[in-house]
Amino acid sequence: MSKKVLITGANGYIGRHVVQAALNKGLTVLAADLKFDEIDDRVIQVTHPIFSNDAQLFEKLGSPDIIVHLAWRDGFIHNSSIHIEDLPQHYQFLQKMVDSGVKQIAVMGTMHEIGYHEGAINAQTPTNPESLYGISKNALRDVLFNITKNTETVVQWLRAFYIVGDDARGSSIFAKIVQAEHEGKEVFPFTTGKNKFDFINIDCLVKQIVTTITQTEFSGIINVASGVPETLANQVESFIKDNGFKIKLDYGAFPDRPYDSPETWADVTIISNIMEKYDK
Incomplete structure (x- = not known):
């Protein structure tokens, strides 16, 4: 059983x-x-x-x-x-x-x-x-x-x-990019994207x-x-490319969160x- x-x-x-x-x-x-x-x-x-x-x-x-x-x-x-x-x-x-x-x-x-x-x-x-x-x-x-x-x-x-994955149903940055793309927005406000995460x-x-x-x-x-640590920018740029989206990232529009580490995994x-x- x-x-x-x-x-x-x-x-x-x-x-x-x-x-x-x-x-x-x-x-x-x-x-x-x-x-x-x-x-x-x-x-x-x-x-x-x-x-x-x-x-x-x-x-x-x-x-x-x-x-x-x-x-x-x-x-x-x-x-x-x-x-x-x-x-x-x-x-x-x-x-x-x-x-x-x-x-x-x-x-x-x-x-x-x-x-x-x-x-x-x-x-x-x-x-x-x-x-x-x-x-x-x-x-x-x-x-x-x-x-x-x-x-x-x-x-x-x-x-x-x-x-990452199943992004249309999540509430992550990837889900927000999907939504923005579908709404026809040309740019997506973003952080510096330099931080490396797992x-x-x-x-x-x-x-x-x-x-x-x-x-x-x-x-x-x-x-x-x-x-494996990877920059947020690389992850998001790859996501946009893999999905054939036209939206561009507006780097630096948002500050990095103070509690996010520069590199952690x-x-x-x-x-x-x-x-x-x-x-x-």
């Missing part, structure tokens, strides 16, 4: 891809979200709210073997107050799942937990987040490791970096996520990323080991 995985935020930008990859891997998928219009119909739809005080919440969510917690509001609006306001609910949800004895929890993290940092980021890199998004994810990670410290629950904190295509990211949750040998903080030692050993 295949393992049951509950995927929260299943209808989101990352979620719908994770759902499909998990199904293709042979897992039974319990998909939790407010709507299901973009989700593979092979899932078991979970309509019971995950942020609920229900004493039988674990059972009402399908008694999963694995939880992949992707649900998060305003992920692309880094200083939205929603991040702080929702934090207690994320904590309460995870605490209930741990108390119910769930075997494995994987939660989506972000490189924005780190704050300003130059060079490679690994599991030991100190965190000093500078946005409400980063602060909230950083706090949730600390809480999760704290509440699972003396339990049997395996914890995998999936720290993502910059994601970019990964959504399909590669999802493969890393699903392979990670199908094993328990590797746990803790796991970077899901490419490990993921140490991918752990995820490379996982993929080598378990991506069958």
Whole structure:
């Protein structure tokens, strides 16, 4: 019998891809979200709210073997107050799942937990987040490791970096360029584009996520990323060219964000080991 995985935020930008990859891997998928219009119909739809005080919440969510917690509001609006306001609910949800004895929890993290940092980021890199998004994810990670410290629950904190692909449905700069091109705009206001970041295509990211949750040998903080620093300008110019767009970048129209590092990327030692050993 295949393992049951509950995927929260299943209808989101990352979620719908994770759902499909998990199904293709042979897992039974319990998909939790407010709507299901973009989700593979092979899932078991979970309509019971995950942020609920229900004493039988674990059972009402399908008694999963694995939880992949992707649900998060305003992920692309880094200083939205929603991040702080929702934090207690994320904590309460995870605490209930741990108390119910769930075997494995994987939660989506972000490189924005780190704050300003130059060079490679690994599991030991100190965190000093500078946005409400980063602060909230950083706090949730600390809480999760704290509440699972003396339990049997395996914890995998999936720290993502910059994601490209399926751009028309995202809210990233690439999605905004798609929209501007379709609106017939000739120029797109841009930063200097000199900063180097770690970019990964959504399909590669999802493969890393699903392979990670199908094993328990590797746990803790796991970077899901490419490990290759590339300038934002190169990524965006390539994106425009590959899509045959006519829009031009207006360099320097926006200042670089003060909390964005000149050059930072993921140490991918752990995820490379996982993929080598378990991506069958």
